[in-house]
Amino acid sequence: MSNYVTPILTTDRLTLRPLTRSDADDLYAVFSDPAVMRYWSAEPWTSVASAEKAISQALDAYRDASEVRFGVELAQSGILVGTVNLHHFFGQNRRCELGYALGSAWWGKGYATEALSAALDYGFHELRLNRVEADIDPRNAASAAVLERLGFRK
Template identity: 60%
Template sequence: MQDVVLTTPRLKLRPMVEGDIPAHFALFADPEVARYWSREPWTDMTQAEESIRAIIAAREDGSEVRFGIELLSSGELIGNVGLHHFFGQNRRCEIGYALVSKVWNQGYATEALRAAIQHGFDALDLNRIEADIDPRNIGSGRVLEKLGFRKEGYMPERWLVFGEFADTVNYGLLRRYWEA
């Protein structure tokens, strides 16, 4: 699969590389981020190394399109957004994203997701993009709804995180919602 770089007014979305391992580790070692990522915070750099290797392999085999989110102003990697779990026959996939907590509430998630979603509908010819979030993650819900996603379902106790069960809210975005 060809490497794609997307640019927004403040961000560059680009393929993740081995040099991203330290920033990737810092992202998922942050308990505030991991809280809503359905897994415990990372505690060892090898977790980031394995994750980056998997991201690169998925890009190469075409099973995932994951972008590192980089600030244009500094080149700092502040998170990632990925389109994954593609169902080609149905032209749909899932979207996932995480940003370092120090940049929350500055519009970066909305900006990055808008670019990734547009890429999904235009370049990948998707008809539907799905997301699932912890309903307590109010900020993420706002981002999805601002981008046109609609709540479609609720799954109680879907994940076990930090020793407690967490619920999931399912969201969907159709191409026709996006284009409206």
């Protein structure tokens, strides 16, 4: 049994929280958008069943505490705008990978920086991680800009 619990985190404008089955439509809206999936290693979703499957996998991960998978919600409206994951944990060297996506309507407002900063703070301080890695397409300039601002090095 791992100990990578997904808690509720709050920032000035966002709530990071576990996904629930009622998030399926909002999650589908994010991951069915070709702009969001442009540099993702999968095709855009074409059916809400993909969202339901992803939520089922998240619920399994919560049960085993094997991965941290946040839904990212706007604090004011409660709209689910994306996800942030800490996954691929290696307990022995206390490292993991970071994954994230926001719906394109919410890009360029600093939300990714705000959400990732809270998730990394949780990872380094509460989970006592030693290293977090992000694997990005080199053409994904927005993603690279966010990571560099957060202190990641190539």
